[in-house]
Amino acid sequence: MTFTKLSIKRSEAYQAIGEATSKTETDVWVIFRALRDSHTQFGLRPNHMQTLQAMLSFLKPGQGETVFASNFEICRRVGGIDERTLRRHIDRFLELGFMTRHDSPNRKRYRVRSSDGQCISYGLSLSPLIERANELMAMAQEVENRRRDCIFVRKQILTRLAQLEEFWPESTFPSEVRKTLRRKLSLAEYHALLTKAEAECDLMSTAVDAPKATYLSANDGQVDRHHSKSIKEDKDLERAEKPEVRTLTSICNQATAFATNTLRTWEDVEHHAQTLAPMMGIHASTFEKAKKAIGGQKASSAIFIMLQLGNRIRNFGAYFHSITLGRRVHQFNPSLLLERLANSERAHA
Template sequence: MALTKPSIEIAGASTAPNSTTSSTTDIWGIFRALRDARSLFDLRPSHIHTLQAMLSFLKPGHGETVFASNYSICQRVGGIDERTLRRHINRFVELGFITRNDSSNRKRYRVRSSNGECISYGLSLAPLLQRASELVALAQEIEHNRRDQIFLRKQILTKLAQLEELNHRNPFIRDARKALRRKLSLSEYRALLAGTDAEFELISMEPDAPETMTLPANDGQTVRHQSKSEEERKDLEKTPADPLLEPQLLTSVCDQAASFTTNKLRNWIDIANHARTLAPMMGIHPGAFEKAANAIGVRKASCAVFILLQFGERVRDFGAYFHSITLGQRQSQFNPAALIKRLAVASIHST
């Protein structure tokens, strides 16, 4: 934010102590920076109006002290009562933007000696001017965040529109649009965008998705028999998964996870312990893994870790996808047995 005219010379007088007579500052540029960053200091619009009124009493070349009476300031603000004015001034003093230089009778004025020394009694705005760089930097950061939030929001809306074309009944779309009604932080926008990306990835991992038709979920089928009736697909989804979730099958199919240990994974206890070791390495928080284990069972949560690692580069954000299929919208659709079947068939046909 450029500092432009009009400017106020920062000096009580040419011979005042601790004054910088040679420098000038755009006091209204500083005011606008504080106005834009007021939320960081818990300032309300009424505080900003009071500060604006006080700044209007400063004159170029006459220093940074406000000599106007409380009555004059109240009138310039718009007729606020004096108690409100005092509260506002106290708040600026607490924040270090104003210092009081009180005279013995609480009047505001300036006195000079015969040799030119000057003493100013009033409300000094010198601290505000000295923090110009800080306030401008904060205002710029807020503006950058605002622009980034708009950019991320547009990306999310575009992806949601694409998801609606694929399946307008997807509950994720409804929840995402509901979240967008609120004023989100930059980190919340990024998380929502990651979740939207995860939806696309998870759709591509579904057994009936077109791009994954080369991985049929039925052991009795080959790549040449990719088509299945709706009845067969429903029967497959109703088939209990436990017979397919044997430790030997999981470790042989998901060899990427198994390659990260020199110990043999003989049972589900070994697999669960290894999954807990792999999760942080993949960006999955240990607490998220334990929550998933409590929600869907430790076997299913461990399978999720092994399967996601096996998919490798097809998964952009392991943490987001793990949360979605174990704790999020895709929890009920996550079928480790079917995915392991597809991976096993894909491995056979690739050799």
């Protein structure tokens, strides 16, 4: 198959393609590849493109854009398709305006010339295809841009799903999205999935109605006092965050009500919290990670406090991850939350 160059004037849009051809010549195979890459936009199938490729191979340099080969020869070059299929393909290209038919009186395809150099060509002219080079180039570039954007957004979705599967294994959202990704989606559909995935990640790492931070007034003379905090004070603060078992079980009566035995020690509390976690939609592996990250007492306190909050928490799994493994882990203070729960109950009493 030879590369045929046809003489047509290149427009500014096509010059931007940067092909290594002269300014007055266009490689017909560049145009063919542009149509091949965007053929679905015109309702064409791969076998249509095979037929067009065979027809283009009959063009010869300096002989114009008309195909003179017979249907029999075109069928042979395509690979042995039947003539009825070829006719259907030609009719489709005629409908799309990619070629025109110039029939001779006897339906044969040939060219005749006069003595002064004038000629008449009878056959299948591909000049409309050449004239639409700019349109096809722009269409092919648009398809390529869309393909790359789809891949980019799809990778972002897969990244979010991997995060959800690692830190929130009980969520069914990743498996549902992966089933959807098996289909070929449009760019808008990919963006919609990405928005949902980002919302799920935000839900995983954001708690509801977090207590407002208390800001203490301080002047310049108190700055040195702030900077002189000792390790002992930090340890005292850490101990203050861990409530007594009696305080936890008395205030969080919703969790205590599910216990079959009296909760006297932290070991009893942790064992009961481990039982309650799956009932609240918190995966066992997530609870174990939380115990390793912040300790068994704080992780168990989180289970008790969440159950006491009840309807104030929209998603127990996401809330638990947020205050034990997520971005709000340093804000979680069980003693402070228990104190506020106790005050709230006294206020409503």
